[in-house]
Amino acid sequence: MKVSSLKSVFIALIGLVFLISCGKDDTPQDVIVMDDTPFILEHGALPAPSLPSDNQLTIQGVKLGRMLFYEKLLSRDGSQACADCHRQQDGFSDTSRFSIGVELMPGKRQAMPVFNMAWHTNEFFWDGRAHLLRDQALKPIQDPLEMNETLPNVIAKLSNSQQYKDQFIRTFGSSEITPEKMALAMEQFMLSIVSNDSKFDRFLAGEIQLTESEERGRLLFSTEYNPFFPEISGADCQHCHGGANFENDKYMNNGIDAEADIVDIGRQKVTENPADRAKFKVPSLRNIAVTAPYMHDGRFKTLEEVVDHYNADIRESSTVDPALLNTKQTGLLLSQQDKQDLVNFLKTLTDDTFLNNEEYKSPF
Numbered sequence: 397m398k399v400s401s402l403k404s405v406f407i408a409l410i411g412l413v414f415l416i417s418c419g420k421d422d423t424p425q426d427v428i429v430m431d432d433t434p435f436i437l438e439h440g441a442l443p444a445p446s447l448p449s450d451n452q453l454t455i456q457g458v459k460l461g462r463m464l465f466y467e468k469l470l471s472r473d474g475s476q477a478c479a480d481c482h483r484q485q486d487g488f489s490d491t492s493r494f495s496i497g498v499e500l501m502p503g504k505r506q507a508m509p510v511f512n513m514a515w516h517t518n519e520f521f522w523d524g525r526a527h528l529l530r531d532q533a534l535k536p537i538q539d540p541l542e543m544n545e546t547l548p549n550v551i552a553k554l555s556n557s558q559q560y561k562d563q564f565i566r567t568f569g570s571s572e573i574t575p576e577k578m579a580l581a582m583e584q585f586m587l588s589i590v591s592n593d594s595k596f597d598r599f600l601a602g603e604i605q606l607t608e609s610e611e612r613g614r615l616l617f618s619t620e621y622n623p624f625f626p627e628i629s630g631a632d633c634q635h636c637h638g639g640a641n642f643e644n645d646k647y648m649n650n651g652i653d654a655e656a657d658i659v660d661i662g663r664q665k666v667t668e669n670p671a672d673r674a675k676f677k678v679p680s681l682r683n684i685a686v687t688a689p690y691m692h693d694g695r696f697k698t699l700e701e702v703v704d705h706y707n708a709d710i711r712e713s714s715t716v717d718p719a720l721l722n723t724k725q726t727g728l729l730l731s732q733q734d735k736q737d738l739v740n741f742l743k744t745l746t747d748d749t750f751l752n753n754e755e756y757k758s759p760f
């Protein structure tokens with residue numbers, strides 16, 4: 397009798413334990429596990445990008461990168477995230493001529509827009525000093541003129557957060573936070589930012605028409621310069637701002653400074669080759685109407701000023717591109733109307749879908 401009642405208590409207990417553990421299994425949020433579901437990069441009509449094979453995009457990795465991109469703990473005093481200098485409504489660039497870092501000190505260059513990074517295959521920054529996007533991602537954190545923080549400090553701060561520890565597990569299978577993992581996650585988020593739905597894209601897809609002025613601007617943009625036939629001579633912007641992203645992945649000198657006025661030697665500082673003096677990355681012209689001011693030092697406030705530069709103000713130096721030097725004799729001979737047409741065409745490259753995309757907004 398005694399033994400069997402003990403037995404039934406024992407069985408009841410086992411049943412209870414079983415029930416409790418079953419209940420636990422039904423609430424998977426208690427168990428954080430790695431989830432490597434791939435992130436599919438929708439590129440629409442853009443050519444397929446070449447994504448890094450050693451950092452395949454996953455939904456969780458892109459999410460972690462997005463958290464870090466908007467994380468103010470990455471800066472020394474907790475006041476600044478990447479997204480403070482790379483604002484979505486400004487095409488992930490900055491409207492200040494020189495971005496202000498945490499020490500309230502201005503940097504030396506204009507913030508670059510961050511989108512369609514998956515199509516940049518020739519290094520990062522105006523001078524290309526970061527080989528891969530993942531190399532780039534850790535530099536602003538440690539730059540005294542930007543976030544001015546050390547990597548060990550950032551890791552200590554993030555390691556205090558259960559939210560981050562969990563997201564590192566979901567992404568990498570372990571809660572250990574390292575600079576390498578942070579860089580890979582930020583690379584994933586930045587690669588996921590795509591702009592391919594501008595008015596011009598819709599025109600290419602045959603969905604809409606350009607206005608007469610925009611269409612004239614489009615022809616000026618893509619037609620070669622020929623001073624002997626001013627009637628059919630174009631502005632030949634496409635010479636450098638070509639292809640689906642209106643850039644050529646090269647470093648060039650577009651004649652904004654005469655030899656004696658060059659203060660920033662650009663690409664030469666990286667390669668130490670005098671032939672690279674004052675050369676800068678040819679930037680994409682997508683979303684150009686919302687990424688003012690312009691050039692590596694933000695010297696031009698408006699697109700009209702940029703067009704005036706190319707039309708009649710090319711300055712001579714040892715490395716200025718021959719195609720631009722060639723226009724110096726006469727200038728591009730653009731009329732007031734031509735200039736307006738060119739600017740109107742550039743405005744068709746603005747992509748409101750990208751500028752308002754919820755997927756790129758702060759996750760907090």
Ligand code: HEC
Pocket residue numbers: 465470476477478479480481482495496497498503505506507508509510516519520521522523532533534536537541542543582586
């Ligand atoms: C204080 C402002 C500031 C902050 C904060 C900042 N950036 Fe930047 N970013 C810039 C400037 C300025 C440049 C151009 C620098 C240069 O070329 O020397 C730049 C360039 C870049 C580029 C190069 C794009 C290209 O086409 O080559 C990327 C990518 C980028 N930043 C991502 C980030 C990330 C990720 C963070 C956060 C970890 C960050 N930035 C934080 C100002 C900032």
Ligand code: HEC
Pocket residue numbers: 617631632633634635636637647648649650652676677678679680681684687689690691692693699702703706707717719720738
């Ligand atoms: C020889 C190559 C070349 C040609 C031709 C050229 N560009 Fe550029 N463009 C560049 C380079 C290089 C830069 C960046 C220079 C810098 O920052 O110092 C640039 C910068 C720009 C910028 C500023 C981008 C930004 O994000 O700040 C605009 C706008 C622009 N070009 C428009 C045009 C237009 C319009 C034409 C035709 C009238 C044109 N470009 C012709 C090479 C060229």
